[in-house]
Amino acid sequence: MILEDAEQLVKVLNKENNHVILKSANRLYSNRDKSILEDYIQAAVKYFAADVKSVDFTSNPEGSRQEINKWVEEVTNEKIKNMLPSGTIDTLTRMVVANAIYFKENCSRPFETRRTKKANFHTLGGQSVKVAMMQRTMHYPRFGENKDFNCRVLQLPYIGDEMAMVVLLPKTVDGLLEMEKSIDLVTLNQCIKNETFAPNFEVFIPKFKIESSLQLSGTLSALGMPDVFDESKADLSGMGNELCVSKVFHKAFVDVNEEGTEAAADTCGNAVYASHISRTWSSFEADHPFMFMIWHYELNAPLFIGRFTGPTSELCIKRIQQGEVIF
Template sequence: MEGSKIPSGDGEEGWSSSMPNRRLTGANMASIISNAVVDFSLGVYKLSAVGGENLFMSPSSVYAVMAMIQAGAGAATLEQMTAALKLTGHNRKTQLQLLKEFNTAMMAGSRDVILTTANKLYPNADRKVVEEYIKVLSESFKSEITPMAFSTKPEECRKEINDWVEKQTNKKIKDVLPDGSITSQTGMVVVNAIYFKGEWADKFEPRSTTKTDFHPSASSKVQVDMMKERMDYAKYGESKEMKCKVLQLPYQGKEIGMVLFLPHEVEGLSKLEQALTREHLEKILAESKSETVDVYLPKFKMETQLTLKETLQKLGMVDLFNMAKADLSGIGEQLFVSEVYHKAFVAVDENGTEAAAATAAIMLLGCMIPNRVMEFKADHPFMFMIWDYRIRVPLFIGRVIQP
């Protein structure tokens, strides 16, 4: 777009021009972006965890996509996105440093489990994209850029994007973009895909798995395949404030683990979810101790597909979805976001966990030695996270109402 550019930061409209670009150490940057992603993740999850249904999602994937769009936003659109992404108080240069730090950590992978993530920008081949925006996405987000013939071949483009996502997620996420989501008016699609597969550090013995009652509610029960294992050095805790038990089950290498939150009451999950904050989470994780724990965990598999426009609007990103108000001039002319699609998959068994997710935003024109045995019996609805201990963020969050 001739003459347009991404706001440079200091003194530019829409950015916190009064805020100095403070020098941040690596540790400070890691802490700031970790806090931002956790706060955003819990916000998205709470708005999505409604009703009595299972849920699984990757707020980190959603954050990555919205961060890529925020990099080209301006005016009120930028301010709203910055606030929702929990980056208010930092100028443009610092924000990009923080987002680059997060993206680099996400893409670093792991030696002991399979963890991959990828970003991709699909602009309309008929429309000019601001060169500086392309540079930012390439440098800060390591995003590939592939122009697409949305104007003439929308369905073929939709299939090509879905094929890319399916490949990135080991064929676990199919058709993240549903029928009709791409039209000749599509100006751009921004995508993040994440895939995880890890084996438990202490595996469950398959012969110990038995049919056991699981109580979706106080008045109902179903039979599930319940895994059982005595784990000698599991991180275990109880929160009186949250009225729940907490168990951390590490995967091989112990850089990533599953954190389970089991309410004391059969129907206590909703209260727990809505009350949980980053501060509670940090306290719970820090205060968990190595214990010998008899762990009972149901095998489960689920797939969730979400549209997140309404959720993101409730978090404050209002103008972004309004054709008349959206300012994405740092990306290209007359763009706004029509919808954000998210799809996630998880399978948990005796060996470990396999999980994948993809997010696509479509823009339109216009230890102590244990001496006791604790019990963690997940026989009623619980919440869980696949937690990256290195960057202290949840890669995935879910709830099991009925395995």
């Protein structure tokens, strides 16, 4: 992504909207020793609308960590807490780049609480567990089938129809893992575009609240960027001298209930020295593991991607790169 594209992305994410609460914030915490180049700081401000805060990592690393965590908590409406665990900031830290996004929206046609009932959910392990299953009758919903992924796709629009929760439900109980191996951003767009308005039917979706906490250094190295974490190989000279990335943390939270969806995510990185529709269905019942997205129509991309595999699910925000979905 070129810098101009990043600038446009930030503008879209922060565009005023009467129906959606969508906030994206970037903040660059740089050490007071001026080790981070001014040109890099100005580029972050211009293209990423980053707020810049000078802190003293050298003499007060723990206080700086707490300050960063407090900012993340405020931006995500207190959904993301303790973003940087104790000990992750030390006297060698020279910069922390923090990005946070918060989303809250109500469905254009919410589920009725009185219709939520306990129902069976079939897990990948072959067990059946009870979940709170929401239910509603949808009139001409946007629905489709994707033969390549052997799944059904349903859109649950939010007020304003600028975004939607999209559910990709495999046709088999254990189909999620196989589907995830082949899906990418191009095929996700195809799933969205191939949907058409289907006849009325009943929709059953679990009510859930899940979150995850990930350390992505190993994942990013496996994706092809190991040198940036190696102080003997890293070249971050455009940011400052003798820098490398120490750790990348990611936390995410999603709450799906009768009224709609609330979601938040934050990523922090530390820099340190050295289809066709079947007309025969009468229902869409998500009673086994599925993928879900919060889809932004203008961007033609998901803001969040996750998987629900049962009551003990962790939210897996997937990184889509080079045709693969990485967990």
